[in-house]
Amino acid sequence: MFEFRLGVDDLATTWFAHSPLQETVLSLRARRSAARYPEQQAWIAGWQSRYETLDTELLESLIAPVGFVPDFLTPRPVGPRPDFSTELGRLARTPAEVVRADVIAAYRSDGGVLPPVLARLVDDPAALTARVAEALEAYWTRCLAPVWWPRARSVLEADIAHRGRMLSERGAEGLFAGLDDRLSWQAGVLRLDDPHPAVRAVGASVDVAGRGLVLIPTLFGLGAQTDITQVGPPLICYPARGRATMGEGLTGAHRGAPGGPLAALIGAPRARLLALLETPASTTELAHRLGVTPGAVSRHLGALTAAGLLDRSRYGRSVLYRRSRLGDELAGGRS
Structure with a gap:
């Protein structure tokens, strides 16, 4: 279980954002677990031929067996609507020691072993980061940006608009209660209880302490989640409302x-x-x-x-x- 302790000032600096880089990385989950993301399968089929021209060995290694991803791949947004290139630039500047530690932590927490491509590159984090950035940029440009992202962005923005309405009508308690069943709020503590044993094993108690908590809707979460390491400022991703509509039309x-x-x-x-x-x-x-x-x-x-x-x-x-x-x-x- 993760616990986020928020004071009154922390509630005042809790905010929402969506992240094109996060959605790019997490969309790779839908390729591995088609039954869990049926609304995405027609999109995936539509860009399959383009995807096959990419660095698929690396892209598919970025998602550990139960869905964990290294934290450096999904940096906390610095604004409510960052653009992909800005976020990718931040990823490319991740310190080498952080890249290596995050990759190892993701697979250790998952209980899996590093795939061959990561095993070859993990001890050369600079080369790994450069190859990851190149692969993600190509995936974004050829598969996601032209049609999929405008549609996805509208779903994410609609979710955030709805959350703003819930906050104004029901306050913080009503807002947090409506985000996801894994989240609960009591006496200034927001709890994230993931049923997976590996996630529970890495749980932590986090003081928000004036750093601001950012809440990020995603189309590729089966429940609320947070960073594995909790080294950076606090964030919580949660499943976006209306994500099933991605399959419509x-x-x-x-x-x-x-x-x-x-x-x-x-x-x-x-x-x-x-x-x-x-x-x-x-x-x-x-x-x-x-x-x-x-x-x-x-x-x-x-x-x-x-x-x-x-x-x-x-x-x-x-x-x-x-x-x-x-x-x-x-x-x-x-x-």
């Missing part, structure tokens, strides 16, 4: 519009949008999920917002829409 299975009285009242396209917007989403994401143009979606969103059925909020460069309380009542949902 790729097979056409979700493009139909609901029928019934609501569709008769406001039209099938608007009824479909209202059904989708139980969780926040951007115009671009909705267009992708429905297989239509952003312009077509935008016109319907404007009408639904003007009718008081949707709320809109800005997060960074994105405008996110979500059903209002009136929209919830009309759609038969819950607030």
Whole structure:
């Protein structure tokens, strides 16, 4: 179990971020565990031929058998929306002794042995870091950045917008309680209880002590997790809401519009949008999920917002829409 002790000032400096580098690294889990990440498999199939041209031996060694990754691969974001190149630059500057220690710690905690490629390079951390940075940059550029990341980013930003709403409505206790079942909050202590014996064995008690706790949604977590070593500033990654929607729009299975009285009242396209917007989403994401143009979606969103059925909020460069309380009542949902 990990325990994070937060004072009042620490709560005031708890913040959210998403990380393109973290998602790049953790996406390799979905290749190994297809059954655990079914929503990602159509994406993976789509870029398979490009992936096979990469340094796959190294990329696939970065995920230890039960899913651990060396901590240096997922540095804590320095801002809420870092760009990939900035994060990769920080990774490339990781001190050699940290790289070596993190690789060994990840596999030791996992109970596995180093794969041949890591065994050859672990005693030359500078060469290992350079090769990792090159492999991740190629993977990002050829497979993830063109189409997958814009979609993934909209899901992550929608999650963060939702968490902000929960914090304003329910306070810190309600926020932490809603992040993941592994997390619990009591008397200034946030506990992360992972059921895996290897994780419990490396548990720690952490004083946030003015360093700020960052909360990071991910599409590739089966539960909340944190750094193995706890050397750097504290962070917790947790499964993002809406991650299952990553599979929508790729097979056409979700493009139909609901029928019934609501569709008769406001039209099938608007009824479909209202059904989708139980969780926040951007115009671009909705267009992708429905297989239509952003312009077509935008016109319907404007009408639904003007009718008081949707709320809109800005997060960074994105405008996110979500059903209002009136929209919830009309759609038969819950607030």
